[in-house]
Amino acid sequence: MLITLDETVRLINEGKKLHIAADDSLLSQLPKGNWIGGTTPYFISEEGGLLSKEKLFVNEIDYAEEIRVESYGKYNVFQIVEECYDNGLIMLIIPFGTDVAAKYAKEAPEVEELLMHPTIGWISGFDLATGGTAKVYDGTRGESYTDKAVAMYIKLPEGKSAMINMINIFADDKNDPVIQFNDNDLTVSKCTVNGKEMNFAQYIKENGIGTKMPLVADHNGSYINTSIKEVTEDKVSFYASVFRNVEYRFAVNVEDYAGQFRDRVNEASARCPVFSCNCILNYQFGNLEGKKIPPYTGPVTFGEIAYQLINQTLVYCEIMG
Amino acid sequence: MDGIVKEKVEKILQGELRYTSANLAFNMEISKMQRRLKSGSVDMETCIKEMEAFLAKYPIVAKVDLANIAML
Numbered sequence: 001m002l003i004t005l006d007e008t009v010r011l012i013n014e015g016k017k018l019h020i021a022a023d024d025s026l027l028s029q030l031p032k033g034n035w036i037g038g039t040t041p042y043f044i045s046e047e048g049g050l051l052s053k054e055k056l057f058v059n060e061i062d063y064a065e066e067i068r069v070e071s072y073g074k075y076n077v078f079q080i081v082e083e084c085y086d087n088g089l090i091m092l093i094i095p096f097g098t099d100v101a102a103k104y105a106k107e108a109p110e111v112e113e114l115l116m117h118p119t120i121g122w123i124s125g126f127d128l129a130t131g132g133t134a135k136v137y138d139g140t141r142g143e144s145y146t147d148k149a150v151a152m153y154i155k156l157p158e159g160k161s162a163m164i165n166m167i168n169i170f171a172d173d174k175n176d177p178v179i180q181f182n183d184n185d186l187t188v189s190k191c192t193v194n195g196k197e198m199n200f201a202q203y204i205k206e207n208g209i210g211t212k213m214p215l216v217a218d219h220n221g222s223y224i225n226t227s228i229k230e231v232t233e234d235k236v237s238f239y240a241s242v243f244r245n246v247e248y249r250f251a252v253n254v255e256d257y258a259g260q261f262r263d264r265v266n267e268a269s270a271r272c273p274v275f276s277c278n279c280i281l282n283y284q285f286g287n288l289e290g291k292k293i294p295p296y297t298g299p300v301t302f303g304e305i306a307y308q309l310i311n312q313t314l315v316y317c318e319i320m321g
Numbered sequence: 322m323d324g325i326v327k328e329k330v331e332k333i334l335q336g337e338l339r340y341t342s343a344n345l346a347f348n349m350e351i352s353k354m355q356r357r358l359k360s361g362s363v364d365m366e367t368c369i370k371e372m373e374a375f376l377a378k379y380p381i382v383a384k385v386d387l388a389n390i391a392m393l
Contacts, residue, residue, distance in 0.1 A: 161381050220351040221341030222352075308349075
């Protein structure tokens, strides 16, 4: 729910367990309490997509038996799999463009047992028109960080479990060339295309490939996107990492981005997500400003976490049982 | 995991059967196991053990997945 600063302060002072997304000018005014937060001025509210520096998006975590909050740098971020509750949910927020975000992007899929611990979250950001610094907040300690991730461990009652899913408008064409990379990285020069080594930037340019379309990898029917940030003379950088031994193809062109997004939302089976976030690229390319996509409300983000870091996707969590 | 389901899960991991779950984590786990098997870094027995441990963590949705796999 999108609410005022006064309403948010009241919820914190009542001892509610909260996830909060807002512009830094608002988050910095909040008192200590049972909350974590991240910066973004973009939201999908019940009234539609909007940019707001006057209101905060707040999720009440009333399904939790208990919570704990910790912050992590790049050297210990994967302690989350050891420190989480056995039956719970990890809600993770990481500031955009940081070492800890790069570490998480590159290594999360290879972390043993990560898939056994439902992990959802987002990359915090800023107003693209004015720029700024992405931050995360640990409300329990009254601290903010520009270089650390903040995790809220949510313990679920016995018989309940968290299920994370996503809505992705992209898919591949299995007849298209297979692209592979030698390493897990956020910036690459070389790749192989159908087994033949070449420069990836040159391949994109020579084939006139539009970089509005992400690379997609088919994970047993679940398509994971990796969006292209920049193509220079000889290098390509991504918003999330590419991985060695994974087969990628460019997503099939989507003519009506907004329409396709609405169709996928209508097809999805979520009844009552307790959390969702949506990519800033979907917000921009899908013209989501002013558009409602019930029941999915939440922050618009610089990257989504559904176990690993992904892009151009709406992720959500439901509590089952 | 009973014998029939185990046999079918092995076929899924070898790419001989196709099953897509409604659980994102299960699809990611299958994909990870398939890549590991293909690269030769693990054997099928290790994969099945990890798969059983994985399914034990998601008992509510695993019930549906195992029933669906049994019917493949």
